[in-house]
């Protein structure tokens with residue numbers, strides 16, 4: 112069946128994250144970071160999250176080698192960062208050198224100063240179609256009071272038009 116998945120998924124508003132990992136080489140540790148919006152929370156006990164990456168992604172190869180990654184959830188001021196880490200690896204390297212980030216205590220993967228972050232250890236991978244779903248066990252996590260989240264919708268970055276107000280009197284989960 113000929114379906115236009117992209118056209119429909121463009122109407123699905125998501126947050127935006129930067130996922131980091133690294134590989135150790137004789138010349139030292141090489142960090143990398145990519146922009147990802149396929150983050151999904153897949154289990155609470157144990158705590159597991161999944162990210163979808165292209166099979167051919169060099170970043171995926173690094174994650175499968177290091178077996179660790181960190182996820183930083185971006186705030187509304189970080190659209191430039193999201194753009195920089197959606198570029199090719201050689202271009203990402205320049206953005207990495209000026210990034211405000213510190214190695215996570217649990218994994219060593221870079222954690223960006225952001226509203227929420229997770230440090231993950233490889234749990235499982237499943238190949239589907241042209242992407243690989245990497246499931247990580249969350250071994251450390253944190254939140255901090257920050258600006259509102261960055262939103263990705265209709266192929267571009269957005270800010271919430273007003274402070275997020277719950278539409279129902281009680282939280283759903």
Ligand SMILES: Cc1cc2nc3c(=O)[nH]c(=O)nc-3n(C[C@H](O)[C@H](O)[C@H](O)COP(=O)(O)O)c2cc1C
Pocket residue numbers: 127145146147148149150163164165167168169170171193194196197198199200263
């Ligand atoms: C908002 C946004 C979200 C993205 N989410 C993903 C994603 O979930 N998975 C993915 O493989 N690429 C995603 N990308 C594209 C990657 O960031 C980009 O292709 C990057 O270059 C991948 O790195 P690599 O292919 O060099 O390893 C996204 C890009 C943008 C702008």
